[in-house]
Amino acid sequence: MKIALLGYGTIGSGVAEVLSVNRESIARKAGEEIEIKYVLDLRDFPGDPIQPKIVHQFDVIAEDPEIEAVVEAMGGVEPAYSFAKASLLAGKSFATSNKALVAKCGAELMELARERGLNFLFEASVGGGIPIIRPLNTSLSADVVEEITGILNGTTNYMLSKMSDFGSDFDEVLKEAQQKGYAEADPTADVEGDDAARKIAILTSIVCGEQVNFEEVHKEGITKISAVDIKYAKAIHRVIKLLAQSRRCQDGYCAMVAPVMLPKSHPLYNVDDVFNAVFVHGNVLGDGMFYGSGAGKLPTASAVAADIVEIVKNKGRDVMSGWSSKVHTLSDYRKVERRFFLRTTDSREAVEEAFGNVEYICLPDVPGEMGVLTGVMTEAVYEEKAAALSNILQMIRVE
Amino acid sequence: MKIALLGYGTIGSGVAEVLSVNRESIARKAGEEIEIKYVLDLRDFPGDPIQPKIVHQFDVIAEDPEIEAVVEAMGGVEPAYSFAKASLLAGKSFATSNKALVAKCGAELMELARERGLNFLFEASVGGGIPIIRPLNTSLSADVVEEITGILNGTTNYMLSKMSDFGSDFDEVLKEAQQKGYAEADPTADVEGDDAARKIAILTSIVCGEQVNFEEVHKEGITKISAVDIKYAKAIHRVIKLLAQSRRCQDGYCAMVAPVMLPKSHPLYNVDDVFNAVFVHGNVLGDGMFYGSGAGKLPTASAVAADIVEIVKNKGRDVMSGWSSKVHTLSDYRKVERRFFLRTTDSREAVEEAFGNVEYICLPDVPGEMGVLTGVMTEAVYEEKAAALSNILQMIRVE
Numbered sequence: 001m002k003i004a005l006l007g008y009g010t011i012g013s014g015v016a017e018v019l020s021v022n023r024e025s026i027a028r029k030a031g032e033e034i035e036i037k038y039v040l041d042l043r044d045f046p047g048d049p050i051q052p053k054i055v056h057q058f059d060v061i062a063e064d065p066e067i068e069a070v071v072e073a074m075g076g077v078e079p080a081y082s083f084a085k086a087s088l089l090a091g092k093s094f095a096t097s098n099k100a101l102v103a104k105c106g107a108e109l110m111e112l113a114r115e116r117g118l119n120f121l122f123e124a125s126v127g128g129g130i131p132i133i134r135p136l137n138t139s140l141s142a143d144v145v146e147e148i149t150g151i152l153n154g155t156t157n158y159m160l161s162k163m164s165d166f167g168s169d170f171d172e173v174l175k176e177a178q179q180k181g182y183a184e185a186d187p188t189a190d191v192e193g194d195d196a197a198r199k200i201a202i203l204t205s206i207v208c209g210e211q212v213n214f215e216e217v218h219k220e221g222i223t224k225i226s227a228v229d230i231k232y233a234k235a236i237h238r239v240i241k242l243l244a245q246s247r248r249c250q251d252g253y254c255a256m257v258a259p260v261m262l263p264k265s266h267p268l269y270n271v272d273d274v275f276n277a278v279f280v281h282g283n284v285l286g287d288g289m290f291y292g293s294g295a296g297k298l299p300t301a302s303a304v305a306a307d308i309v310e311i312v313k314n315k316g317r318d319v320m321s322g323w324s325s326k327v328h329t330l331s332d333y334r335k336v337e338r339r340f341f342l343r344t345t346d347s348r349e350a351v352e353e354a355f356g357n358v359e360y361i362c363l364p365d366v367p368g369e370m371g372v373l374t375g376v377m378t379e380a381v382y383e384e385k386a387a388a389l390s391n392i393l394q395m396i397r398v399e
Numbered sequence: 400m401k402i403a404l405l406g407y408g409t410i411g412s413g414v415a416e417v418l419s420v421n422r423e424s425i426a427r428k429a430g431e432e433i434e435i436k437y438v439l440d441l442r443d444f445p446g447d448p449i450q451p452k453i454v455h456q457f458d459v460i461a462e463d464p465e466i467e468a469v470v471e472a473m474g475g476v477e478p479a480y481s482f483a484k485a486s487l488l489a490g491k492s493f494a495t496s497n498k499a500l501v502a503k504c505g506a507e508l509m510e511l512a513r514e515r516g517l518n519f520l521f522e523a524s525v526g527g528g529i530p531i532i533r534p535l536n537t538s539l540s541a542d543v544v545e546e547i548t549g550i551l552n553g554t555t556n557y558m559l560s561k562m563s564d565f566g567s568d569f570d571e572v573l574k575e576a577q578q579k580g581y582a583e584a585d586p587t588a589d590v591e592g593d594d595a596a597r598k599i600a601i602l603t604s605i606v607c608g609e610q611v612n613f614e615e616v617h618k619e620g621i622t623k624i625s626a627v628d629i630k631y632a633k634a635i636h637r638v639i640k641l642l643a644q645s646r647r648c649q650d651g652y653c654a655m656v657a658p659v660m661l662p663k664s665h666p667l668y669n670v671d672d673v674f675n676a677v678f679v680h681g682n683v684l685g686d687g688m689f690y691g692s693g694a695g696k697l698p699t700a701s702a703v704a705a706d707i708v709e710i711v712k713n714k715g716r717d718v719m720s721g722w723s724s725k726v727h728t729l730s731d732y733r734k735v736e737r738r739f740f741l742r743t744t745d746s747r748e749a750v751e752e753a754f755g756n757v758e759y760i761c762l763p764d765v766p767g768e769m770g771v772l773t774g775v776m777t778e779a780v781y782e783e784k785a786a787a788l789s790n791i792l793q794m795i796r797v798e
Contacts, residue, residue, distance in 0.1 A: 018541055018683045028608065029540045029720055123538065129684045131538030138537070139522065139530030141428045142417050142704030209427065267690055270669050284417045285528045285691065285701040291666055292687035302684040305541030317716070321428055 001030075001312050004038040004061040006083055007074035008050060011097050011124070012039070014301030015071060016050060019308075026305065030312040037067060058083055062090045069311045071304060072096040081105050088112040088120065095307035097124035097300055103198040107211045110322040117316045121307035126199045127152060127276045129299025130292035131306075136206045136280075137321050143282030145207045149245040152199040154274035154294045155183045155190040156222050156242040160259075161272045164239055169227045182274060192221035193242065193257035200244035203278070204253050207246065209321070210328035217244075218256040218333045225259050228363075229394055232341065232371045233261050235361050239269055240396065247336055254331040261341055261398045334379035339398040345369050345391045354388040369393060400429075400711050403437040403460040405482055406473035407449060410496050410523070411438070413700030414470060415449060418707075425704065429711040436466060457482055461489045468710045470703060471495040480504050487511040487519065494706035496523035496699055502597040506610045509721040516715045520706035525598045526551060526675045528698025529691035530705075535605045535679075536720050542681030544606045548644040551598040553673035553693045554582045554589040555621050555641040559658075560671045563638055568626045581673060591620035592641065592656035599643035602677070603652050606645065608720070609727035616643075617655040617732040624658050627762075628793055631740065631770045632660050634760050638668055639795065646735050653730040660740055660797045733778035738797040744768050744790045753787040768792060 005012050019026065019034055027033045038061050039053045058079075061067055070087040072080050072094065080101045087094050088109065096102065101109075102125045113120035123133045127150065136145070151157050159173045159182075174191070177183035189195045201214035222242050233240050238261040246255040262269050267289040271277040276294025281287055293299035310319060344351065351358060351372055361371030374382065379397075386392060404411050418425065418433055426432045437460050438452045457478075460466055469486040471479050471493065479500045486493050487508065495501065500508075501524045512519035522532045526549065535544070550556050558572045558581075573590070576582035588594045593613075600613035621641050632639050637660040645654040661668050666688040670676040675693025680686055692698035709718060743750065750757060750771055760770030773781065778796075785791060 022541060022543055022683065025543050026541055130687060131534045134538050135530045135534055138709060139533050139702070139705050141708040142421060142425055142701050144421055144424050267669075270666075282701060284421065284697045284704075286695070286698050288529060288689075288691035290687075290689055293685045296685070298683040299685050302541050302681060303538070305683075306538050309540040310537060 002037040002066045003069045006040045006072040008041040010297045011073035014297035015304050018301045018305040030309045069093045093119040093311040095121045099125040099198045103214045107325040114318045119311050124300045124303035128294040129302050132278050143285045146248045147281040150278040151271050152244045153196045158274045193219040196244040196257045204246040205323040209323050210326045212328050216330045220258040252331045254333040256333040340374045341398050342372050342395045343393040346389045354385045401436040401465045402468045405439045405471040407440040409696045410472035413696035414703050417700045417704045429708045468492040492518040492710040494520045498524040498597045502613045506724040513717045518710050523699045523702035527693040528701050531677050542684045545647045546680040549677040550670050551643045552595045557581050557673045592618040595643040595656045603645040604722040608722050609725045611727050615729045619657040651730045653732040655732040739773045740797050741771050741794045742792040745788045753784045
């Protein structure tokens with residue numbers, strides 16, 4: 001099968017590398033050789049063996065009937081969306097690692113593919129190399145998924161791990177992460193939770209079968225997490241992780257991205273550094289977890305290349321159940337029940353009047369305030385009770 | 400689609416329960432309703448709603464053209480094998496949770512299915528509810544798998560967890576596990592590693608594409624693990640787990656089941672109690688891990704029911720790449736390089752003459768012996784060097 005690659009950046013060149021390094025075993029599993037015929041990029045790569053395949057016009061690819069699949073690794077909604085649509089309309093299957101494209105236009109593109117017996121696959125768009133889209137689509141099909149909670153952003157997980165290991169503050173760790181290339185010069189999309197919100201929107205869409213708009217996901221980043229918060233977390237034997245979480249409630253799913261304190265018994269407790277993981281609770285499966293490299297050139301390319309193998313093995317047959325264009329209005333995330341940790345300078349009397357029985361955490365080296373661990377309540381009830389206190393310095397959700 | 404269930408024990412009745420509880424969502428994902436028409440069992444179940452579907456003769460099922468898939472949850476090679484073969488020859492797809500059947504006859508039955516455009520699926524045969532067969536088949540298809548290491552037996556993992564938590568000895572914990580129903584009256588298949596050997600043989604077969612005979616897997620159980628060994632493991636910040644491991648070496652794969660000491664940094668370190676997990680290292684993916692319930696009625700039934708959904712979605716089309724009947728002769732497991740822990744009453748001089756630089760672990764409450772942690776070497780070299788010592792009380796492999 002002849003394919004075209006859109007974009008020869010980190011992921012694109014990774015896909016070319018994987019198809020080359022594992023050419024033989026991939027051909028055996030796919031049932032035929034996979035050959036990159038074109039690589040679309042604005043740049044030229046003189047001296048690179050890829051140069052003879054470089055084209056600068058998408059039309060060359062769209063109009064070549066030999067090309068059966070197009071693989072996109074450019075990122076961003078445009079021109080990726082136009083290229084995806086044009087590819088499918090020209091009868092070519094499409095694989096992408098682009099979460100922005102999938103979160104915004106996934107339903108439409110899957111529909112286009114389905115109508116034509118083509119495939120639109122996007123395993124690498126969530127969790128990098130971790131197999132999660134396909135397992136949700138084919139392995140958890142007998143379950144009603146009641147919860148899906150992921151550590152889906154490697155940058156913030158790296159930063160929180162370092163803050164926890166060395167007691168450092170946010171700004172310090174951000175600088176280090178930028179120096180190491182783990183965080184971008186403008187880290188907003190990572191540290192404010194946008195990236196994770198897109199990913200949990202995609203996972204929730206698969207799970208509920210309808211389009212979840214990522215803008216609706218409640219979102220809190222890690223910019224307000226301090227070294228002091230981490231001290232408190234340690235005192236109650238927990239770690240702080242930026243979780244992207246979706247839970248099934250009576251009227252659908254509610255989703256949020258926020259820092260959460262996790263106990264040692266939670267399968268995500270030990271997911272450190274740039275690793276990602278997705279925890280799933282199915283109504284019959286019980287607890288499951290998928291762990292791996294959430295980013296990086298070769299792990300992500302491994303997932304894209306596996307999509308290509310699926311496309312080869314499933315010519316003329318759409319394999320993704322995916323989701324419909326019907327919008328799934330997320331339920332209010334404040335309906336979820338859990339415990340809450342807060343730091344306050346209010347008196348114990350005031351705290352108990354508001355919350356009843358609580359646990360106190362007092363740190364000798366953090367004078368003038370105290371930590372409070374509430375009982376289980378919905379977030380709506382928490383907000384109501386918390387309004388009675390006059391000075392809450394911090395609130396972090398607790399599992 | 401009308402199906403028949405073979406066996407109405409724990410797993411069989413679990414499958415019926417899952418198909419009933421999640422009837423609606425399963426029908427949506429499969430594209431049609433799934434109805435159990437017959438249940439084959441020697442027993443009758445008076446008063447149980449299943450009773451009208453009970454049949455005692457397999458022929459009723461084989462001869463009914465309405466039955467498109469047969470689901471087996473009886474265990475053991477016979478009569479499961481005869482029923483599987485007869486079902487496939489009668490044009491019916493087959494799903495099973497039976498590791499003994501798959502390890503022994505998987506290649507032949509997959510071949511039969513492939514020739515007829517049917518499916519022979521067995522997700523639940525390894526790791527219970529954990530999706531692992533399908534991900535290896537479809538998500539890791541672009542990788543050359545270099546290592547697959549599983550905690551694949553819940554009974555022994557429960558026992559080792561309890562030994563570690565409470566410092567108890569093997570016999571004591573076995574008795575408790577039997578009382579709780581986690582270990583059978585004859586625990587041999589679990590504690591001697593036979594169960595795990597069948598499972599790692601299946602996983603290795605998928606990974607190498609050829610038939611791996613489980614009898615060839617080198618096998619050591621946990622019967623010789625004592626409370627003292629666990630003390631030493633703790634002293635070097637490790638846990639002892641019964642690992643089923645397959646590694647790629649120059650001339651194929653080598654596989655073993657044995658207790659191994661794992662460091663905190665290993666993804667399997669925290670897999671406790673009856674949970675199972677499978678660690679995979681792909682040459683491009685890097686590290687990945689799948690975690691979940693390795694046994695139990697509903698988790699296992701969830702995997703079987705997902706196989707049924709795949710069968711419905713893939714009528715006339717075989718989805719498993721599986722493996723051929725060609726036998727893959729396992730490579731000598733003694734070629735694998737690692738560190739070794741041993742307990743000895745020999746002198747330090749003798750130890751250093753044999754192994755060169757080592758680390759010593761001396762436990763004040765275990766007098767008259769010492770623990771030794773060697774450098775990295777192949778197991779063949781270890782055996783050669785160890786032969787020079789006169790009294791080795793214990794050897795445990797170390798990662």
